[in-house]
Amino acid sequence: MTAYHGGKQRIGKKLASIIVEESITIAEDQNFTIKGYCEPFCGMLGVYKHIPLLFKNDGLNLTYKAGDTNGSVIKMWKEAQKGWIPPISSTEKQYDNLKNSTNDSALKGYIGHQYSYGGQFFNGYAPKYGKSVNSTKASKNVQDIATILNKVQFKEGSYKQFSTLKGYVIYCDPPYEGGWSNYNDVKSRTAFDIKEFWDWCDEMAYDNIIFVSSYTAPREVDCIFSSTHKLTGDDSKIKNKQRTEKLYLLC
Numbered sequence: 001m002t003a004y005h006g007g008k009q010r011i012g013k014k015l016a017s018i019i020v021e022e023s024i025t026i027a028e029d030q031n032f033t034i035k036g037y038c039e040p041f042c043g044m045l046g047v048y049k050h051i052p053l054l055f056k057n058d059g060l061n062l063t064y065k066a067g068d069t070n071g072s073v074i075k076m077w078k079e080a081q082k083g084w085i086p087p088i089s090s091t092e093k094q095y096d097n098l099k100n101s102t103n104d105s106a107l108k109g110y111i112g113h114q115y116s117y118g119g120q121f122f123n124g125y126a127p128k129y130g131k132s133v134n135s136t137k138a139s140k141n142v143q144d145i146a147t148i149l150n151k152v153q154f155k156e157g158s159y160k161q162f163s164t165l166k167g168y169v170i171y172c173d174p175p176y177e178g179g180w181s182n183y184n185d186v187k188s189r190t191a192f193d194i195k196e197f198w199d200w201c202d203e204m205a206y207d208n209i210i211f212v213s214s215y216t217a218p219r220e221v222d223c224i225f226s227s228t229h230k231l232t233g234d235d236s237k238i239k240n241k242q243r244t245e246k247l248y249l250l251c
Contacts, residue, residue, distance in 0.1 A: 011227050015171075015213070015247060016050035018225050023169045023209050024058055026251055032209070035167035036063035040159035041174050043068060044113070045077070048152070048171075049145045064152040065165075070121065071156040076109030078154050080146030086110040086139040092125045104156075114138050160200065166207040172197075173213045194218065205250040212248045221248045 027034050037055065039048050048066065055062055068074055080086070090111050098108045099122040114135050117124040127133045155161060159172065175192040198218050201210050217223070225247040 011245075012046035013050050014227075015047045015225070016054055018247060019047070019169065019171055019211050020051065020054040020058065022211075022224060022249060026209055030251075033167055034060060034062065034169055034209075036065060036165070037169045037171075038065040038067075038162055038165060039171050039173070040067050040162050041172055042066035042077075042154070043073065043173065045145050045149065047173070049148055051171075052149065052151075064149070065155070065162065065168075066149075066152050067155050067157055067159065067161055069156070069158060070109065071104035072106070072109035072112060074109070074154050074156040075104050076106040076142070077146060077149075077152075079106035080142050081150050081152075081154075086114075086135070086142050088136045088139050089133050090115045090135075092128070095122075095125045098122075110139075110142065159197070163200070163204070165204070168208045169211070170204060170208050171211045171213075172201065176215055201250055208251075210250040212250070213245060214248065215243055215245060217246075217248050221250060223247070224249050 023034060026032060034055075037051055039045075042048060045066075052062075052064060066077075076084075076086070084106055087107070087110070095111055095115050098105075098111050101108060112121045113119050115126050115131075115133075116122055117126045117129055117131075159174070162168075162170070174194075174197055195218060201212060204210055212221075223246045226244050228242050228244045
């Protein structure tokens with residue numbers, strides 16, 4: 001997959017296994033029928049790419065949905081499902097032109113993350129800081145994931161667009177506290193309302209099984225998995241520090 005700040009490439013398969021195992025157990029114990037799976041903050045699908053096969057192995061044929069506020073990322077996945085092949089290189093000029101463009105596009109979704117420092121959407125042309133300009137592997141990964149997830153219904157928008165779902169397993173990987181709610185326009189980013197999000201999760205848990213990746217929860221919520229990792233970046237305040245990422249369950 002392409003580079004992505006906050007992505008779950010490292011622990012995606014582990015998280016997917018836990019989500020499916022816990023969901024199957026809950027469905028059996030509570031006589032809950034799983035109708036589908038959804039990721040409202042789909043990003044680069046580090047967890048999602050493992051999910052359909054795991055559910056299929058348990059004999060479940062589900063409906064799959066995904067969303068993201070970044071319209072270019074959604075266009076990237078939709079076009080990749082149709083056979084679009086991401087480029088294997090990008091110049092700084094192309095990067096800057098896409099950054100300044102007001103139009104969403106599959107190319108913008110790919111270049112904006114893959115060629116940005118730290119994988120953050122248009123956060124500086126990464127090859128200037130030593131990253132290889134060749135992205136052959138990332139391009140192939142996008143193609144492979146789109147093939148695996150060829151039946152996923154992608155839709156641009158807020159997590160609230162999925163508020164009517166019932167009978168779903170919903171995995172949320174929202175911006176962490178202090179993060180941004182929208183990455184499309186660098187100049188007009190607004191803070192993500194973490195309290196509103198958790199209130200939404202509480203409501204959705206009445207008719208669905210909800211999993212949330214976060215460092216903390218605002219109230220007592222079951223933590224079913226944790227993983228500690230070192231923070232990365234040039235800021236001296238975070239060098240050599242660690243954070244424990246947790247997976248919470250609401251149902």
